Amino acid sequence: MSAGKNILIVDDNLDIGDLITLTLRDSGHHCHQVTTCAEALAYLDTHVPSLILLDVNLPDGNGRDFLKTLKQKNPQQPVMMISAHGSIALAMECIQLGAYDFVEKPFHVDELQMRVAHLFEKDHLEKRIEALEFQLGEKHQFKSLVGKSPVMARVFERIEIAAQSDINVLVTGESGTGKELVSRAIHFNGPRASGPFVAINCSALPAQLLESELFGHEKGSFTGAVAKRIGKFEAAQGGTLFLDEIGEMPMELQSKLLRVLQEREFDRLGSNETVKVTARFVFATNQDLKKQIVEKKFREDLFFRINGLPIEIPPLRQRSEDILPLIQFIASKNAAGKPAGPLEIDPAAAEILFRYPWPGNVRELENFVERTLLLKRGERSLQKEDVISMQTAAEPLSDLNLEAMEKKFFIEALKQSGGHVAKAAGLLGISRDTAYRKLKSYSLQSYTSV
Ligand SMILES: Nc1ncnc2c1ncn2[C@@H]1O[C@H](COP(=O)(O)OP(=O)(O)OP(=O)(O)O)[C@@H](O)[C@H]1O
Ligand SMILES: [Mg+2]
Structure with missing residues (x-):
């Protein structure tokens, strides 16, 4: 795990540099020695060492200031200080600034080997953890969706299931809980991601306009239909149609929508041409649809049709x-x-x-x-x-x-x-x-x- 790394040694004392090189070569590492900050910077222009061993006192600068420069260039860069007995305080300061450790001169070769091995082991573990977290994140975070709570973990699970199928999804939750964001996540994390995501708010328009928005119309099919217009069902072909605030859809349109969902085809208004629906549907509401069914404001058969996979987002x-x-x-x-x-x-x-x-x-x-x-x-x-x-x-x-x-x-x-x-x-x-x-x-x- 700790063999075969590239290590840069920055020390103006050539004897010390040679000793470190020999010691670390024994552990299978490749070492490059330089004696000044300037040489180190030139080397770093073209190399990314796994570790820099840095002397606290250098001819063209002190190790502490140089450490800051190194950390600015690459905050992840592992650096270990080499310190003479008289500069331990400075070395401690370097650790505060992000150096991993320091070795005191003169050092025992075993000790140096051990400290370097320990650093690589820790570095390796950290990278491994990062990679795992990344994978987990990819799987469950859906990029812009934040949530650490167990209830949100369940929502993420459902999104994943929904994304991989074409089932009708009903997303419920209070206002501002993220219903639209979840609906987008379903679209963008599934095989339809390259197709369109089309959203329509069912509460924003009166019944007739909403109908023509959804179904599209031929020129002259009603007053005001001055040109042929493609509706949302068609615009969403191959992608996802998101019907927001479905609880607000007028009753007369609900039965027309139900027919489209059952038959997976429809006619443009004023036309006999039948168009096949290839979009998948995601619905959202902050209403209690069951209550609306009792109050006869929502069709029960439509509810069962759209509620293929319910996703309930809990309030914050x-x-x-x-x-x-x-x-x-x-x-x-x-x-x-x-x-x-x-x-x-x-x-x-x-x-x-x-x-x-x-x-x-x-x-x-x-x-x-x-x-x-x-x-x-x-x-x-x-x-x-x-x-x-x-x-x-x-x-x-x-x-x-x-x-x-x-x-x-x-x-x-x-x-x-x-x-x-x-x-x-x-x-x-x-x-x-x-x-x-x-x-x-x-x-x-x-x-x-x-
Ligand atoms: N889990 C989350 N992570 C990050 N941002 C979120 C999350 N949930 C919601 N948001 C943000 O909060 C805002 C509201 O989300 P969204 O519009 O999806 O809510 P909504 O449930 O559709 O609201 P409404 O019922 O009012 O339409 C958006 O800006 C969205 O980006
Ligand atoms: Mg919304």
Whole structure:
């Protein structure tokens, strides 16, 4: 696992450089030696070493500043410092700046070999984890869909099943829960992705106009039909037709739609020409269709036809685990090319966001984050005062003090990140060091896995 890597040695002491080269060649690695920062930079123009061994004191610069340059060029670059006894403090500083480790001169060859092997092993594991996470993400994240909660995992599973079939899908959920996004995910993650995705809102038009939008019409087929027009059924051929707010479709059109779904063909208005339907159908509603059936506002036979595979998206207040990941996602989308780390979220603010009922669901959260970032003119943090207006609507707070609240908040983040401290820090928008410090001060090490 640790054999055969390319290693760059930057040390002006040629004896030390030679010793390192010999030692690491013994472990099967390839070494390249340079004696100055300038030579190292020239080498890095054309090479990407698996490890750089960097002396703390160099003739044309100090190792600490050079480390910063290296990390700027490639933040993932593993660097190990070589330090003489007198510069241990400097070497420690380098570790804070992202160097992996340091070896002290004079060193024992076994020790050097061991430290290098350890670094490659860790690097290998990290890459493996990243690859696995990527695969998992590809499978379940559907790119723009964020969700860590178990209820959303079930939604993702259904999307996957729906995407691989042509079954009629009914997506339900309150306003702003992501019904349209889910419908797009079904289309774009299946074999129809290269075909059109056509959406029509059934509540936006009066019955006759909606009918001609769906079916298309010949010129002169009704007053106002001044030209032949292709309808949505036809426009969506080979792709997906998304009928949004299906609960609002006028009754008389419902029976016509039912016929199209049963026979998979239709006539353009004012024409006898029969057109075969090759689109698949996805429907969405925030209405309770069963209640509408009882109230005779929705046809029961149409309901059974469109409800081939139901996908119910739970409201945001029932999946508070999704709130922080969504905020970070929205904030990163809104960074507009500026270098943007995660948003730093104050525990007291998060506590309010968790308890706020979010009647407008993800759309409301999105508006809130965008508005707040705009008002804060690029300051990337969420403080209690940013959410103060939500406090009255939030569920009453049991008498927690600030410390207990912060602790609860960390536990929550750790749970969501599977005990992975770096990821928990990412969710909270704080540095890894701060996260470790807090973990220690709250004695939460038992919640960590890494
Ligand atoms: N899981 C999610 N991940 C990322 N963004 C989401 C998610 N769910 C919703 N959104 C975002 O929230 C907003 C609302 O989503 P969408 O329009 O799909 O909701 P909807 O259920 O169709 O709402 P309505 O009932 O009002 O039509 C969109 O900007 C969408 O991108
Ligand atoms: Mg919608």
